[in-house]
Amino acid sequence: MTRIASVLRRIKTDAAAPVMALVFAVAASSVVLLVAGSNPIQAYSDMLKHASKLETMIDILNRATPLFIAGIAAAIGFRMNLFNIGVEGQYLLAALVAAHVGGLVHLPAPLHIALILLVAMSVGAAYSGVAGVLKVTKGVHEVISTIMLNAIATSGLIVAGLQAWQAGGGLGGNVTRVGTTPIDESGRLPNLNGFVEIFTRDIGRDRELTGVLVVAIAVGVAYHVIVGRSRFGFDLRASGANPFAAHVGGIPPKRMIVTAMVLSGAVAGLVGMTEIMDGGVFPANPIQGLGFAGIAVALLGRNSAIGALVAALIFAFLDISSGILQNTGSASREIVQIMQGLIILAAVVAYQVTERARAREEAKAAATALAAVAS
Amino acid sequence: MRKSKRFTAMALVAAFGLVAAACGDDKESDGTSAPTGPSVGLVFDIGGRGDQSFNDAAAAGIERAKAELGITFTEASPNDDGSNRKELLDLAAESSEVVIAVGFLFEADAAAVGVANPGVTFGVIDSAMLDFANGAVPYGDNIAGLVFSEQQGSFLVGAAAALKSTTGQIGFIGGVKGVGGLIERFEAGFIAGAHAVNPDIEIVSEYITEAPDFDGFNAPDRARDIATAMYEGGADVVYHAAGGSGAGLFEAAKAYRDAMNINVWAIGVDSDQYNTSDPAVRDVILTSMLKRVDVAVFEIIKAHIDGKVVGGPTVYDLSVDGVGYSTTGGFVDDIVDQLEAFKADIISGAIVVPTDPAEA
Numbered sequence: 001m002t003r004i005a006s007v008l009r010r011i012k013t014d015a016a017a018p019v020m021a022l023v024f025a026v027a028a029s030s031v032v033l034l035v036a037g038s039n040p041i042q043a044y045s046d047m048l049k050h051a052s053k054l055e056t057m058i059d060i061l062n063r064a065t066p067l068f069i070a071g072i073a074a075a076i077g078f079r080m081n082l083f084n085i086g087v088e089g090q091y092l093l094a095a096l097v098a099a100h101v102g103g104l105v106h107l108p109a110p111l112h113i114a115l116i117l118l119v120a121m122s123v124g125a126a127y128s129g130v131a132g133v134l135k136v137t138k139g140v141h142e143v144i145s146t147i148m149l150n151a152i153a154t155s156g157l158i159v160a161g162l163q164a165w166q167a168g169g170g171l172g173g174n175v176t177r178v179g180t181t182p183i184d185e186s187g188r189l190p191n192l193n194g195f196v197e198i199f200t201r202d203i204g205r206d207r208e209l210t211g212v213l214v215v216a217i218a219v220g221v222a223y224h225v226i227v228g229r230s231r232f233g234f235d236l237r238a239s240g241a242n243p244f245a246a247h248v249g250g251i252p253p254k255r256m257i258v259t260a261m262v263l264s265g266a267v268a269g270l271v272g273m274t275e276i277m278d279g280g281v282f283p284a285n286p287i288q289g290l291g292f293a294g295i296a297v298a299l300l301g302r303n304s305a306i307g308a309l310v311a312a313l314i315f316a317f318l319d320i321s322s323g324i325l326q327n328t329g330s331a332s333r334e335i336v337q338i339m340q341g342l343i344i345l346a347a348v349v350a351y352q353v354t355e356r357a358r359a360r361e362e363a364k365a366a367a368t369a370l371a372a373v374a375s
Numbered sequence: 376m377r378k379s380k381r382f383t384a385m386a387l388v389a390a391f392g393l394v395a396a397a398c399g400d401d402k403e404s405d406g407t408s409a410p411t412g413p414s415v416g417l418v419f420d421i422g423g424r425g426d427q428s429f430n431d432a433a434a435a436g437i438e439r440a441k442a443e444l445g446i447t448f449t450e451a452s453p454n455d456d457g458s459n460r461k462e463l464l465d466l467a468a469e470s471s472e473v474v475i476a477v478g479f480l481f482e483a484d485a486a487a488v489g490v491a492n493p494g495v496t497f498g499v500i501d502s503a504m505l506d507f508a509n510g511a512v513p514y515g516d517n518i519a520g521l522v523f524s525e526q527q528g529s530f531l532v533g534a535a536a537a538l539k540s541t542t543g544q545i546g547f548i549g550g551v552k553g554v555g556g557l558i559e560r561f562e563a564g565f566i567a568g569a570h571a572v573n574p575d576i577e578i579v580s581e582y583i584t585e586a587p588d589f590d591g592f593n594a595p596d597r598a599r600d601i602a603t604a605m606y607e608g609g610a611d612v613v614y615h616a617a618g619g620s621g622a623g624l625f626e627a628a629k630a631y632r633d634a635m636n637i638n639v640w641a642i643g644v645d646s647d648q649y650n651t652s653d654p655a656v657r658d659v660i661l662t663s664m665l666k667r668v669d670v671a672v673f674e675i676i677k678a679h680i681d682g683k684v685v686g687g688p689t690v691y692d693l694s695v696d697g698v699g700y701s702t703t704g705g706f707v708d709d710i711v712d713q714l715e716a717f718k719a720d721i722i723s724g725a726i727v728v729p730t731d732p733a734e735a
Binding site: 055059063092154155158159162163182206279283284285286287288289290319320322323324326327329333336337 | 416449450451452454455456457458459462463465466467470480483487488490491508553554555584585586587588589
């Protein structure tokens with residue numbers, strides 16, 4: 001009985017912050033829309049009507065998939081109090097190398113896919129590991145090193161790689177498409193349309209639900225189990241909460257730092273898989289910024305797998321909404337970014353408020369318990 | 376038998392109608408307001424309207440089509456990371472008869488959406504829209520690639536630069552290097568044109584960024600730094616092919632001219648930038664390499680109305696005035712004869728302009 005009550009109370013406090021944040025963000029966004037001369041009701045109804053279509057839901061899931069993986073990558077670091085800003089460089093570099101290797105080899109499908117995933121995770125892990133090693137051996141703060149590593153990746157290594165590994169042939173004259181050698185069909189994850197269509201009508205308008213969604217779910221489950229239920233996860237959280245106490249308790253801090261960075265990087269390596277496993281190439285214009293978006297996802301999701309899932313879906317929904325708002329003319333596309341910013345801001349404040357309320361309540365409960373004992 | 380077939384057909388139509396209704400498709404039928412022309416969905420690339428250059432040229436074309444052909448249009452720009460290009464094309468295809476994608480970055484997505492919507496005309500600027508993986512055939516009869524011979528127009532402004540230079544040194548600023556040789560075509564033509572006038576002229580080339588970093592098209596501050604260094608190094612005419620970054624070049628030229636009292640020049644690109652740029656810097660703009668994106672936009676809409684859309688590339692070169700140079704401001708009036716002679720030679724084929732800077 002008390003167990004149920006405590007679970008209910010937990011849900012209440014856990015849900016209070018996100019709900020408060022959402023209410024505030026919607027209210028503030030409405031003000032922004034009104035000031036900008038748009039009708040908020042019209043804008044929200046366009047967004048919701050659009051999002052309720054099956055095809056749009058596919059779009060949202062496709063966008064949420066890399067956001068979620070990036071969120072988990074950032075969350076692994078956050079759990080250890082490590083601020084891995086380098087997810088950005090890690091995923092781009094990993095996707096480039098994985099696309100190049102995947103385009104070179106010809107293997108049966110399961111092996112080909114496994115190889116590409118493995119290469120991507122290894123590259124991400126290695127690149128992130130550099131920051132980890134620098135931190136434990138030279139005391140370089142991971143924020144500084146990962147920012148530098150991002151710059152080295154995007155303006156150095158990837159530029160060089162794109163030039164060196166550009167698919168040959170047909171680029172003269174008026175042809176502008178460039179990228180790595182296309183990966184064989186065997187190295188691409190099949191779309192999940194068939195699975196979705198078991199439950200729904202046929203998916204129209206050439207939408208394809210990315211197969212990387214399966215990878216994302218696997219990452220989410222693994223993260224939830226390992227961080228929440230394993231010895232290693234306990235060590236990780238303990239080191240994050242109080243590195244000194246953890247050290248005294250027998251958890252080697254240096255090894256934990258390097259391990260956390262390597263794991264974070266390995267997951268980061270998977271962020272770019274939607275790009276290369278759906279399209280088959282690493283293009284000259286890859287989608288950038290997912291690493292930074294992942295930080296916001298982890299922040300909004302409070303470093304939990306479920307939280308990151310919800311956060312990724314919210315962000316994806318807003319990203320996708322920018323198209324319909326412009327198409328119907330009900331609002332400008334910038335409103336979407338403003339709303340994302342407002343939600344993060346509101347969430348940070350709301351978590352702080354509920355956290356304080358909880359602490360007050362606990363203090364009061366302790367006081368009454370003490371008083372009861374004393375009397 | 377016939378009856379049952381008709382029944383099946385009716386049932387199909389009814390079912391289709393139900394599904395359509397269930398989908399809750401918005402868009403009250405456009406027919407109520409009886410527009411005289413087709414509906415057009417214009418999808419800009421990142422940045423959208425207001426770059427005084429590439430996107431604005433497309434906007435000018437659609438405005439002209441609205442005025443002359445009575446079309447209705449919607450416009451949209453992608454999110455900052457370009458992640459929703461395909462969704463924008465999908466949305467435009469659902470609500471329009473003609474979809475125009477402004478920029479080669481739309482190529483892959485426009486091919487996919489175009490194939491899925493065979494009844495909609497697609498025009499993609501700066502891409503040939505040929506399927507090179509399958510023997511360079513058009514992706515579809517409804518998918519037109521609108522490409523320009525930028526090297527030809529750049530040749531003419533390169534010649535103008537060499538004719539106007541007194542120091543024997545000129546400069547080129549490219550936006551982004553390594554995107555399939557697009558900006559390199561501008562550079563190659565510019566160099567070839569300058570060498571045609573003066574084989575000994577010195578040309579300094581610099582790109583602001585390299586793919587995958589596309590900031591170079593929208594980094595006026597970095598263009599200003601590069602241009603200032605070029606002027607200080609002795610160049611007295613600098614040409615840019617860097618979209619929105621060009622504003623920085625003009626500022627640098629103006630500042631250098633005012634500070635040093637040396638008559639340096641800048642050359643604009645895509646639009647007639649004497650007209651589109653900040654009035655304060657206009658007197659440094661010698662000429663602009665015109666890339667008539669506006670004409671291409673207008674023509675593809677007109678082709679759709681006339682039922683004359685052709686899949687695959689349509690090339691806009693000097694012979695159809697798809698590229699050219701501007702004379703606004705009157706700064707090249709004294710050399711127009713020489714430029715026109717070069718133009719005639721290019722059109723006749725007497726001069727073949729290279730597309731690769733290494734060959735120029």
